[in-house]
Amino acid sequence: MGKLLSIILKNAFRNLLRNKRRTLLTGMAIIISTVAMLLIMDYNKTSMYFFREGQIQSRWGHIQVKKKGYYGSETTSLKYMLSKEEVAKVKKVIKESNFKKNMKHFLVRINFSGLLLKEGDSEASIVVGSAIDPQKETLANPGLKYGNIYDGNFLSGQEPGELVIGTGLAKRLNLKVSDVVYLYSVGGTGLPDIMEGKISGIISFGTKSVDDIIIYADVEDIQKLFGTENIHDIVIFLDDTNNVNDVLKYMKSKLDPNTYEIFAWSDLATDYKQVVSYIFQNFFFTIFIIVVVLIFLSTNTILMSVMERMSEFGTLRAIGRNRIEISLMIIFEAIILGIVCSITGLGIGAFLAKFLTSLSIPLPPPPGGSISYPLSIFTNPESLLLIFLIQMATILIATIYPVLKISRVKIIDAIRYY
Amino acid sequence: MKIVFEDVYKRYKIGKVDVNALNGISLTINKGEFVCIAGPSGSGKTTLLNLIGCLDSSTTGNIYFDDYNITNAKEKVLEKIRKEKIGFIFQSFNLIETLNVFENIEYPSIGKKVNKKELYERIENFLKEIEITELKKRFPNELSGGQKQRVAIARAFVNQPQIILADEPTANLDSATANKVISLMKRINKEQNTSLIFSTHDYEIMNMADRIIRIHDGKVKGEEIKNG
Numbered sequence: 001m002g003k004l005l006s007i008i009l010k011n012a013f014r015n016l017l018r019n020k021r022r023t024l025l026t027g028m029a030i031i032i033s034t035v036a037m038l039l040i041m042d043y044n045k046t047s048m049y050f051f052r053e054g055q056i057q058s059r060w061g062h063i064q065v066k067k068k069g070y071y072g073s074e075t076t077s078l079k080y081m082l083s084k085e086e087v088a089k090v091k092k093v094i095k096e097s098n099f100k101k102n103m104k105h106f107l108v109r110i111n112f113s114g115l116l117l118k119e120g121d122s123e124a125s126i127v128v129g130s131a132i133d134p135q136k137e138t139l140a141n142p143g144l145k146y147g148n149i150y151d152g153n154f155l156s157g158q159e160p161g162e163l164v165i166g167t168g169l170a171k172r173l174n175l176k177v178s179d180v181v182y183l184y185s186v187g188g189t190g191l192p193d194i195m196e197g198k199i200s201g202i203i204s205f206g207t208k209s210v211d212d213i214i215i216y217a218d219v220e221d222i223q224k225l226f227g228t229e230n231i232h233d234i235v236i237f238l239d240d241t242n243n244v245n246d247v248l249k250y251m252k253s254k255l256d257p258n259t260y261e262i263f264a265w266s267d268l269a270t271d272y273k274q275v276v277s278y279i280f281q282n283f284f285f286t287i288f289i290i291v292v293v294l295i296f297l298s299t300n301t302i303l304m305s306v307m308e309r310m311s312e313f314g315t316l317r318a319i320g321r322n323r324i325e326i327s328l329m330i331i332f333e334a335i336i337l338g339i340v341c342s343i344t345g346l347g348i349g350a351f352l353a354k355f356l357t358s359l360s361i362p363l364p365p366p367p368g369g370s371i372s373y374p375l376s377i378f379t380n381p382e383s384l385l386l387i388f389l390i391q392m393a394t395i396l397i398a399t400i401y402p403v404l405k406i407s408r409v410k411i412i413d414a415i416r417y418y
Numbered sequence: 419m420k421i422v423f424e425d426v427y428k429r430y431k432i433g434k435v436d437v438n439a440l441n442g443i444s445l446t447i448n449k450g451e452f453v454c455i456a457g458p459s460g461s462g463k464t465t466l467l468n469l470i471g472c473l474d475s476s477t478t479g480n481i482y483f484d485d486y487n488i489t490n491a492k493e494k495v496l497e498k499i500r501k502e503k504i505g506f507i508f509q510s511f512n513l514i515e516t517l518n519v520f521e522n523i524e525y526p527s528i529g530k531k532v533n534k535k536e537l538y539e540r541i542e543n544f545l546k547e548i549e550i551t552e553l554k555k556r557f558p559n560e561l562s563g564g565q566k567q568r569v570a571i572a573r574a575f576v577n578q579p580q581i582i583l584a585d586e587p588t589a590n591l592d593s594a595t596a597n598k599v600i601s602l603m604k605r606i607n608k609e610q611n612t613s614l615i616f617s618t619h620d621y622e623i624m625n626m627a628d629r630i631i632r633i634h635d636g637k638v639k640g641e642e643i644k645n646g
Contacts, residue, residue: 003528003529004528007517007521007525010516010517010521011514011516014516015516018515311512312512312514312515314512315506315508315514316525318471318473318500318506318512319500319501319505319506319525319573320497320498320500320501320502320526321501321525410474411473411474412473415473415508415512
């Protein structure tokens with residue numbers, strides 16, 4: 001058996017060298033498709049990573065804690081707010097745990113909506129806002145301070161009544177930095193409350209629907225406006241997204257489920273899931289096309305090689321070698337070519353990924369993100385292994401038709417075939 | 419091994435045309451005979467050899483190897499017979515281009531329960547006997563026609579089969595080389611007591627056989643005992 005395997009392998013090697021040009025052509029197809037797959041896969045994976053981190057940083061944090069019943073109700077309802085004591089309890093639970101070192105930022109937010117009116121003007125516009133602690137929030141998401149600001153400055157937290165509005169809103173109400181505005185909103189009394197404020201900055205997230213209504217205020221100003229010390233959301237940032245599940249599980253075990261609802265960022269970021277699913281569909285479709293093209297090309301070249309050696313296969317059958325041995329010969333040739341060319345392709349792909357990353361080509365911020373990242377393609381062992389397996393499967397599929405063809409030919413027809 | 423054909427017919431279909439390659443052939447070839455199947459092109463020589471070699475099956479009639487009827491034997495059985503009992507020598511030599519001379523000769527024995535040392539000794543002896551020892555590392559594309567046919571002969575005999583089939587083994591050789599090749603085959607036939615059946619339409623070559631079976635239009639037209 002060992003001798004048979006050895007001679008089949010030897011024969012396979014020599015057959016590959018028999019028609020060097022054809023082997024080179026098939027090999028190049030495998031190499032190029034491997035490189036393409038690796039770059040596409042790892043570019044998408046890296047982009048997804050940055051998109052995910054961007055979403056977490058700019059919007060969701062890693063974990064959010066809300067008052068039971070708030071999620072799914074009116075987003076700006078004051079009915080479901082967490083009291084000062086309840087907020088302190090959450091902080092205490094984390095600080096007294098092993099996860100203390102994993103917590104990077106602990107933020108509070110109030111979500112509100114209302115009308116914004118420019119001083120001396122009768123035109124108002126609907127706004128949807130987020131009341132935040134400017135210092136902590138910009139520490140967690142520096143993009144607010146540096147990346148998204150279109151004019152002026154983000155909230156300083158020093159002056160009362162500071163407001164930051166979206167570019168679309170500023171345009172609609174003809175507002176500039178330092179303009180005085182009035183914010184009408186319904187607070188705890190159930191009656192409209194009014195706050196006088198000053199535009200400190202104009203912000204843009206690159207999404208018109210957001211820029212047309214977004215407003216940021218200091219959480220203390222909004223608490224004052226609504227006459228409450230409560231907040232809607234506790235937003236926790238961790239050192240690593242991979243720790244979310246452990247921290248979440250721990251918090252759920254320690255906090256009263258009748259008071260708190262705890263969410264991972266992935267529970268809240270439904271649009272992120274849609275984008276990821278869309279990108280992955282595109283990715284799989286692209287890989288599918290590459291695989292199909294490679295199967296056709298490889299099948300064609302393997303078949304050509306098999307047909308050229310038909311008489312040889314007939315001779316082997318005549319001298320008593322069976323169909324399985326002959327099929328193995330064809331399959332081994334394909335496997336050897338597949339292994340050599342896939343590994344070469346992966347090497348070239350990994351080098352190209354590193355080279356392209358080193359060029360630091362600037363890219364726009366990911367959708368919904370505030371910070372742009374340079375073109376980055378990070379290869380990892382999982383991608384290398386997955387692509388290697390895809391390529392080996394592809395090349396094996398490509399041998400099916402040639403193997404079936406050779407198995408079905410009569411020995412006498414094969415011997416006479418020229 | 420004794421070969422018996424009983425009223426064997428073989429019909430092919432080429433496109434829409436039925437071809438009667440063998441039309442009721444009956445013959446017997448005894449163990450150790452050196453037999454020539456003679457006849458013009460299209461007479462059915464190759465078809466007859468293909469049936470003896472278990473490369474094809476008859477349409478009707480019976481073929482016996484000793485007393486075993488192979489007519490309806492399964493492919494696996496025929497494969498075993500080809501592997502263990504038959505050696506082939508082809509007109510176009512049919513060596514495996516990617517294997518060197520030694521490997522080509524060794525190939526039919528691979529996977530068989532044979533003593534490796536004995537087998538290698540046998541191959542070396544064959545190489546010496548057919549005067550191609552110095553060529554054993556060469557590949558078929560580095561050999562002349564005569565050398566290739568010698569390798570093919572060694573490949574056919576190395577397994578010590580009971581029957582050697584040679585379909586026009588000298589057709590691609592010059593007459594001097596052809597004579598040498600047939601003499602070589604005859605000598606090994608006598609030494610190993612192997613039945614050797616070859617086809618030709620070359621008078622000089624066919625006269626070297628012990629018995630000539632003449633066929634025409636798929637029928638036996640006559641037999642001629644030359645020697646023995």
